[in-house]
Amino acid sequence: AQKVTQAQTEISVVEKEDVTLDCVYETRDTTYYLFWYKQPPSGELVFLIRRNSFDEQNEISGRYSWNFQKSTSSFNFTITASQVVDSAVYFCALVPQRYQKVTFGTGTKLQVIP
Amino acid sequence: EAQVTQNPRYLITVTGKKLTVTCSQNMNHEYMSWYRQDPGLGLRQIYYSMNVEVTDKGDVPEGYKVSRKEKRNFPLILESPSPNQTSLYFCASRPGTAYNEQFFGPGTRLTVL
Numbered sequence: 001a002q003k004v005t006q007a008q009t010e011i012s013v014v015e016k017e018d019v020t021l022d023c024v025y026e027t028r029d030t031t032y033y034l035f036w037y038k039q040p041p042s043g044e045l046v047f048l049i050r051r052n053s054f055d056e057q058n059e060i061s062g063r064y065s066w067n068f069q070k071s072t073s074s075f076n077f078t079i080t081a082s083q084v085v086d087s088a089v090y091f092c093a094l095v096p097q098r099y100q101k102v103t104f105g106t107g108t109k110l111q112v113i114p
Numbered sequence: 115e116a117q118v119t120q121n122p123r124y125l126i127t128v129t130g131k132k133l134t135v136t137c138s139q140n141m142n143h144e145y146m147s148w149y150r151q152d153p154g155l156g157l158r159q160i161y162y163s164m165n166v167e168v169t170d171k172g173d174v175p176e177g178y179k180v181s182r183k184e185k186r187n188f189p190l191i192l193e194s195p196s197p198n199q200t201s202l203y204f205c206a207s208r209p210g211t212a213y214n215e216q217f218f219g220p221g222t223r224l225t226v227l
Contacts, residue, residue, distance in 0.1 A: 047215035
């Protein structure tokens, strides 16, 4: 069985603060893929980043950065200098290569206050 | 324009009245999937399809049917809808390998009275 836990249901920050969204996963598969998606208030789901289980290199894209640690089964997402446009629900997802069933976390709602 | 389309976008129906939500993609993707989104529960996978005539259950398949007769279409069928199927439904597609991100449709808001 696989599981994705996003323990933070809602987070509020003031604009320009840094914020980290946590994602912890469970899987017995050795090859798997992790994703982050964003759902802004308009409702669409937008892909942000992917990681495979063999690539623990952290990644930075502008104000966004991701920290993948296999030892703690975590794939955390940090937004630096948050902006109002970052207000959204963020989902972490796990896909094992073996059978391709997708498991999403319950999401973290981020509110950035101006 | 590459996209996943769903119809209808909004639907109010009554218990027991069969309905179909259509999903179509124009990207020649092998993999298609249906999810439901409920408050506090996130996105849960209903069914997925690896290719034409190949479908498999996700985490919450009860009360739903799917078919994949053509590569571009993946309809979701509720043969006897019940109020607990009131939800926001998303269809998604991607190329065959699990490494690829999914492209999501705009969502269908379903209310079953």
